[in-house]
Amino acid sequence: xxxxxxxxxxxxxxxxxxxxxxxxxxxxxxxxxxxxxxxxxxxxxxxxxxxxxxxxxxxxxxxxxxxxxxxxxxxxxxxxxxxxxxxxxxxxxxxxxxxxxxxxxxxxxxxxxxxxxxxxxxxxxxxxxxxxxxxxxxxxxxxxxxxxxxxxxxxxxxxxxxxxxxxxxxxxxxxxxxxxxxxxxxxxxxxxxxxxxxxxxxxxxxxxxxxxxxxxxxxxxxxxxxxxxxxxxxxxxxxxxxxxxxxxxxxxxxxxxxxxxxxxxxxxxxxxxxxxxxxxxxxxxxxxxxxxxxxxxxxxxxxxxxxxxxxxxxxxxxxxxxxxxxxxxxxxxxxxxxxxxxxxxxxxxxxxxxxxxxxxxxxxxxxxxxxxxxxxxxxxxxxxxxxxxxxxxxxxxxxxxxxxx
Numbered sequence: 001x002x003x004x005x006x007x008x009x010x011x012x013x014x015x016x017x018x019x020x021x022x023x024x025x026x027x028x029x030x031x032x033x034x035x036x037x038x039x040x041x042x043x044x045x046x047x048x049x050x051x052x053x054x055x056x057x058x059x060x061x062x063x064x065x066x067x068x069x070x071x072x073x074x075x076x077x078x079x080x081x082x083x084x085x086x087x088x089x090x091x092x093x094x095x096x097x098x099x100x101x102x103x104x105x106x107x108x109x110x111x112x113x114x115x116x117x118x119x120x121x122x123x124x125x126x127x128x129x130x131x132x133x134x135x136x137x138x139x140x141x142x143x144x145x146x147x148x149x150x151x152x153x154x155x156x157x158x159x160x161x162x163x164x165x166x167x168x169x170x171x172x173x174x175x176x177x178x179x180x181x182x183x184x185x186x187x188x189x190x191x192x193x194x195x196x197x198x199x200x201x202x203x204x205x206x207x208x209x210x211x212x213x214x215x216x217x218x219x220x221x222x223x224x225x226x227x228x229x230x231x232x233x234x235x236x237x238x239x240x241x242x243x244x245x246x247x248x249x250x251x252x253x254x255x256x257x258x259x260x261x262x263x264x265x266x267x268x269x270x271x272x273x274x275x276x277x278x279x280x281x282x283x284x285x286x287x288x289x290x291x292x293x294x295x296x297x298x299x300x301x302x303x304x305x306x307x308x309x310x311x312x313x314x315x316x317x318x319x320x321x322x323x324x325x326x327x328x329x330x331x332x333x334x335x336x337x338x339x340x341x342x343x344x345x346x347x348x349x350x351x352x353x354x355x356x357x358x359x360x361x362x363x364x365x366x367x368x369x370x371x372x373x374x375x376x377x378x379x380x381x382x383x384x385x386x387x388x389x390x391x392x393x394x395x396x397x398x399x400x401x402x403x404x405x
Contacts, residue, residue: 002069002186004032009064026243039234046240048223052189084180085189092164099160102178150178170201188220227269261388273356277312288351296379297393311384318380319358328373
């Protein structure tokens with residue numbers, strides 16, 4: 001096992017059709033400790049997959065260094081880096097059986113003489129013959145034992161003789177995982193491995209990957225666009241945008257204390273509600289003509305900011321249905337989504353006509369056009385300055401780790 005470090009890593013591509021060079025990663029610093037499961041998220045084109053390809057050796061960095069353990073790997077061939085990658089498209093060899101796909105990397109891991117190659121091929125060809133007629137090969141026997149171990153781990157034993165075209169999507173994904181873990185690499189790289197699966201298979205395979213990583217303890221970098229995967233799988237999440245690291249922390253750290261407006265809008269489904277507010281006194285905000293109290297760590301962060309205009313953020317659970325009262329916000333329901341265990345309401349506030357999303361109990365009868373009143377959790381506010389950066393609350397509340405710039 002090994003830690004991974006990206007030190008001032010940049011990646012740019014040459015200009016096309018007379019344009020400017022395309023800068024994908026910009027002086028990125030990132031440390032993944034040994035055994036960590038790190039999830040990389042961000043919009044398309046932000047550099048997530050490029051980061052994996054640089055570590056795997058499929059691309060070369062334009063600047064900086066990548067280390068696996070204490071070893072710089074930027075100048076090494078992919079086969080020398082001790083990493084294994086699982087692709088979105090599975091990338092299975094169609095002419096090889098499940099066993100052949102799982103063992104492919106093992107058979108290519110060390111050079112063989114012509115005599116060893118012949119002996120190994122004869123062993124494979126004769127393995128179904130009676131034992132006295134089989135050609136022995138200690139190397140092939142070790143590989144077969146490893147294939148059997150991996151197949152048992154991933155419940156692939158009944159499928160070992162099948163070709164990829166005879167497998168379902170979930171089975172193909174398990175074979176791709178098996179091929180990666182068979183080599184026992186120092187680092188796993190997974191580039192949206194579940195995106196081709198249906199919802200049920202995705203949930204089951206997600207749990208299987210998490211359990212597998214926990215059991216093996218292998219350092220893992222996992223790229224996804226899926227919010228549920230990001231929030232439930234990783235020990236930490238790294239949020240990228242335009243080639244820069246925006247924030248690094250545990251899922252709940254990023255959800256509760258986003259470092260900037262980009263993270264606030266990107267992490268969480270639905271995203272954080274954003275409202276223009278003004279600081280009118282100690283622990284008091286004004287939204288339109290309504291004064292709203294502020295409590296908790298953010299109240300202390302407002303010291304000396306009276307008169308400042310900020311962006312206030314509230315998660316949907318920090319707005320709740322309440323009786324009509326002066327302290328509550330009047331709103332009109334525009335749309336409702338029944339999600340089984342809850343409803344997600346899109347509402348238009350009377351103050352400023354701002355749209356917000358609110359979580360409500362599933363048995364609430366609220367048709368489009370209904371008038372409701374919303375109570376604001378005074379401890380739920382997150383505040384951002386004119387540049388979009390979060391007002392940092394006092395420690396230890398500000399738990400999230402900011403990126404090294």
